Amino acid sequence: MKKLTAIALILILIAIAMTAFADVYPMTAKVVEVNYDEDVVTVETFTGFLFSFEGCEDWAEGDCASLIMDDNGTEKIFDDMIVMAQYGGWTLINWEE
Numbered sequence: 001m002k003k004l005t006a007i008a009l010i011l012i013l014i015a016i017a018m019t020a021f022a023d024v025y026p027m028t029a030k031v032v033e034v035n036y037d038e039d040v041v042t043v044e045t046f047t048g049f050l051f052s053f054e055g056c057e058d059w060a061e062g063d064c065a066s067l068i069m070d071d072n073g074t075e076k077i078f079d080d081m082i083v084m085a086q087y088g089g090w091t092l093i094n095w096e097e
Contacts, residue, residue, distance in 0.1 A: 023070070023071045023073070024068055024069060024070050024071070024083060025068075025069050025071065026066065026067065026068060026069070027045060027067045027068075027069050028045075028046075028064060028065070028066055028067070028088060029043035029044055029045045029046075029051065029064070029065050029067060030043060030044050030062065030063070030064060030065070031043050031059055031060065031061055031062060031063040031064075031065055032044045032050070032061060033061065034056045034059050034060060034061060035056065036056055039054055039055060039056055040052050040053070040054055040056060041053055041054075041055065041056045041059045041065075041085070043065045043067070043085075049077055051067070051069075051080070051082055052082075053082045053085050055085075058087065059087075060090075062090050063087060063088075063089070063090050064087075064088035064089045064090060065085050065086070065087070065088055066085070066086045066087075066088035067082050067083075067084070067085050067086075068082070068083040068084040068085075069081065069082060069083065070082075070083050
């Protein structure tokens with residue numbers, strides 16, 4: 001029983017250590033393209049960065065996307081990845097004005 005408890009504790013510590021270094025952050029973006037042929041949604045951040053994710057069935061241009069992003073362990077935004085995308089409403093605001 002003690003050996004099983006020790007192994008379980010080690011596995012828990014490994015899992016905690018692996019997630020402790022993950023750096024995720026929230027981001028809001030506007031849907032700028034929905035490609036039904038390739039099943040890809042492209043969003044644009046307020047600062048003009050473009051990101052894409054799969055699964056366009058309920059998305060439309062102009063929707064707001066609430067994103068959870070993974071910084072991929074780097075300081076540059078170009079290699080960040082979308083972990084999760086949720087519908088965050090819609091807007092009539094033109095961000096380019």
